[in-house]
Amino acid sequence: MNLDTLTGGYASLIKYGIIAAAIATAFGYTYHLGSSHTAAVWSAKYEKREAEIAKATAAETSRQAQANAQAKAIEQQRIAELEAANQALEQLIKEKSDEADADPDRDRPALSSSAGMRIDAIH
Incomplete structure (x- = not known):
């Protein structure tokens, strides 16, 4: 029995339809593989970028x-x-104060030469 007789004369159309469906399936599968690959590439680039950012942030x-x-x-x-300088200055002030207390001219209304030298030593 002939396929044309069985299909009512549409055997060539059915054959071309099956071939067209197979080609469309092949193109669709290829497109899917390409988009999956692209997604994987972009995902790898993103993960690499995030790792570099994390490394730079840590650095x-x-x-x-x-x-x-x-x-x-x-x-x-x-x-x-500063604390050492402050302690040295406080020590100097104490020494000069003790010298001033021991100065026999401390009760004079004017400064003696030794009092002026003590004051200048603080500056």
């Missing part, structure tokens, strides 16, 4: 922490220097 945070620690160390050193 900047570390740099800032180091800069802050260094600034605090310098600050502590400067505070220690």
Whole structure:
């Protein structure tokens, strides 16, 4: 029996339809593979970018922490220097005050030369 007789003369049309459907399926599958590949490529690029941003953020945070620690160390050193200078000045003032108390001319209405020298030593 002939296929044309069975299909009422539409055998060629059915054959071309099946071929067209197979071609359309092949194109659709190829398109799907291409879009999946594109999505995977963009996903990899995004993940790489996010990793680079995280790495840069961690590096900047570390740099800032180091800069802050260094600034605090310098600050502590400067505070220690100022405290030492302040203690030395307080000691000098105490010595000059003791000298002034021991000065026999301390009750004079004018400053003696030794009193002027004591005042100048503080400056």
